[in-house]
Amino acid sequence: MIAAQLPALQVVVPLLGAPLCLLARKGNTAWALTLAISAVALLVATLLLGQVLAQGSVAYAFGGWAAPWGIEYRLDAVNAIVLLIVTGISTVVLLFAKTSVAHEIRPEQQVLFYTSWLLCLTGLLGITITGDAFNLFVFLEISSLSSYVLISLGSDRRALTAAYQYLIMGTIGATFILIGIGLLYMVTGTLNMADLAGRLPELTASRTVRTAFAFLTVGIGLKLALFPLHLWLPNAYAYAPSVVTAFLAATATKVAIYMLLRFMFSVFGAGFSFGAMPLPTLLVLLGAAAVLSASTVAIFQHNIKRMLAYSSVAQIGYMVLGMSLASSAGLTAAVLHLFNHALMKGGLFLALGCIAWRLGSVRLGDLAGLGYRMPWTMAAFVAGGLSLIGLPLTAGFISKWYLVLAALEQGWWPVVIVVVAGSLLAVVYIWRVIETAYFRDRGEPAPPVQEAPLSMLLPTWLLVGANVYFGIYTDLSVGVAGQAARVLLGTAP
Amino acid sequence: MSAAGLYNYWIVILLMMAGFYVVISSGNLVKKIVGLNLFQASVFILYISMGKVAGGSAPILREGVTQFSNPLPHVLILTAIVVGVATTALGLALVVRIREAYGTAEEDEIHQQDESL
């Protein structure tokens, strides 16, 4: 009986956990409660993935009201994998968070920090699982507002301006999405995504539908940090607390990619999105621009968190390139990269969190000689960096391989060149860090530094290890990504 | 429909562009939030004016009334208004903290203080 209610529980458990967490007195109690709830959410997501792989798709009608009049939660291979990513990353980062948060956030703010974390988790899970367009907007705002709070709790005062800038841009993006949903409601009279997909095909000539498409693309593009709407991301990731950067970098943009995939393919349909509207050209140009320009800017950064943030913009460019190919191979590559990038960036930002905890700084110059004093942390960083570049035996290689294959299948040579160029640029900025950490002597008056504690190293290596594991045993990730691509293109239930 | 009959959409466009312009061009952080509110208000008017049924009354069950306006946009906009209020409150709280940290609420001066680092 519980099995039938799992979709509701996925969102309800963190939602109930947030006010419970608010009543806690001490930071450690709040942390324990948040970790427990995140672990339960991870369990529910795993069970749901099992259900989806067994029976194809799962639907749940809230309040007993059948769709399309009621709000319906709909799961298929695409969102089941995203649910797993969000809950998995949240749980692993929370294992890391106890020491890191105690160090970076004031004691009186820690309870509110964990409450906001649970609300952000609720929002992200709700966006992923819902089958109703307006419900998606509501959860989008829940997750956005709580992430503004999480980012503003950073210790540097620039965290406040970064959170403010993200608030302004994020609210404009969400309002654009609201306008798009409103225009769709105006022409079809329904908010349920499956019902919209049924009614839109005969209405595609109307200008209202095209305007709705444009508003939705720009709004989701803002949330996605698609070039050139990415200006909020470097500051927000650089000045937020370490665990917040790790969590948001690995989840928030992935959920936004999921939103774009859902609207472009499931609601509007691939024929309209890629045939009638100039989406392929737009996505290829913007994706390529993101990869090349963001990787180049990353090379010149002194703050390593900022450098990895620009690298994230570039990786989102890869996912968008995969999406623009609109073929089974291209979508498999995009979903695969979504999964692998979450592991990569999660591990990299956790490694940086260890460095920030020990050194108190993440500037490139301060990392001199760190390879010998914090060997495990820097080894994790190197492994994550190799995955970012796309070396064989890492997960990053698999997704870039599929992307190149998909581009060659359609004969789009410039895309292949962009992917290779992006990897070469990644080599440059990862090498800067490796060179400073391993080949440069630290000046004498620096304080003695030891390795990070085990409670921080284990989660970091868990994510980095998963990177290498999924680079070698690719069947599970490629299989689910392929299934997701088939669902999006409408060739599977 | 004639252009004059679509006057509600013209109002929506006017408010939307005015709000968007204020957000982009204003240097003061509080004014940006005011612009954001204008922008969101235009969206509310878009939804509610589209829900009106010609000859329909307010969507509350009463005797003797057979035609009602669509209640769904009203519900959606209630939610959106709450979201807007929460965003405004959060934005203003951030502005208060920024003013305490930087001494000013003007964007250029904050930028200057950050650049000089």
Place this chain on the structure above:
Amino acid sequence: MRDNPVLRVVTKITLPLIFLFALYVQFHGDFGPGGGFQAGVIFAAGFILYGLVFGTEALRAAVPAAVLRLGIALGLMLYAGVGVVTLGLGGEYLAYGTLAHTAAHGQHLGIFLVELGVGVTVAAVMVAVFLAFAGRADP
């Protein structure tokens, strides 16, 4: 402002009326404009008026921070809890029909409880936001 006798007396006369109106709006959402959010804001407006006229210290004495925190948490838990109860009674989440002997009564009860939760949380949040802003000393 508490030295001004007119303000003091008028506030003390209007505060009960404000709270009464807030309760009216809370429970008449079925029949007219109303419901949890509007009622919560009106309720909070009464408290804020008190704080404006008699000072934030008096408001803090009337509504301590612990009460506000409890209010915020309890309202949301009431809303989510109603859904959990319906899950336990065999329906889906928030299937109000299972709450009472007939579906219509269940719907009434469910909406009543849910709106009450919303009203409590919104009132507590609004007062908390006011106190957070008003309590900061101007540098």
